[in-house]
Amino acid sequence: MKRIAVYCGSATPEDQRYIELAHEVGRTLALREIGVVYGGGRLGLMGAVASGALEAGGEVIGFIPEALANSEVANHDCTELHTVTGMHERKQKFTDYSDGFITIPGGVGTMDELWEAMSWAQLGYHQKPVGLLNAFGFYDHLIAFNEKMAEVGFVRPAHQNILIHSDTMGDLLDKMLAYEPHTPIFRMKAEEL
Template identity: 45%
Template sequence: MRNIAVFCGSSNGASGKYREGAIKLGKELAGRGITLVYGGASVGLMGVVADAVLEGGGRVIGVIPKMLEEREISHPNLTDLIVVDSMHERKAKMAELADGFIALPGGPGTLEEFIEIFTWAQLGLHQKPFGLLNINHYYDPLVTFFNHMTEQQFLQEKYRSMVLMESIPKVLIEQFYTYEPPAIKTYINENQI
């Protein structure tokens, strides 16, 4: 595991626990020699996790759309900053660079990035591990909804189980090393073959 992409908020959130969790994740990545790939900003949890990796002597690659870089929120001290033309290109570049994905607490953008990675995994577009760092029970409602999708037969259990979730960075990252993706989703009924 060389690079892990982290999706997270451009604000710090209501609880100091979110900031603490971002710092712990950054220290864990740096301590393991794992490069952080993230959205390139200096604000919110994005800036916190990047600073923690850098302070731990680790490498950080930021991927930021030109429109956001021009608003002067890009982090000035990264190992590498890749400027792209759009949000779509940002996600594609982060996915290309990453060997796994973690979502810290965040808003709609964080959720959208995580759900896209989940969908791509379900379709077999990648076989990389991905998980939620469930700081302060932030993602409990989302996991409840994933379980509801499964109960209502819109999400198969084998795909539901792809979503790793822990509250401790070290434990989540350890799960990445043993992750085994399920078979690729198909809509063909075996009885029809």
């Protein structure tokens, strides 16, 4: 993998472990010579991911919507900073520019990005690994919910391993590198659906 899109919050939680985690994620990717593709912001976890990667000599490519580009939230220290028309184009650029996706703690926007990456993988718009870093147990309930959807039958057996998760960054990257693409819905026969 040459580049990974990192989905995370632009907020700064009181618990500094989250900022430190984001910084370490960026640093780890840079040390593995994997570029960061992200939302182009300088605040919160977003800014910490970019700083971690840049300080370790890594590549950081940001995509920021026009509405935010001219404000003080844009990170002009990025290797490349692209302005896009809105969130839909931003997420498409994440997919176009990356070889996989990692979600670290975040809020509603982060969840939107994660579920879209999973949905697009399931359908067949991409065959890239979708990773979830479950640091501090932050995503325990989301992982359980994903398993519940599969148990009830809303996630087909062929797609139950799309979400790759781990509590540590090194293990998550190793699992993502070993990812074997599944059969997407677009290539399934009616009786498989």
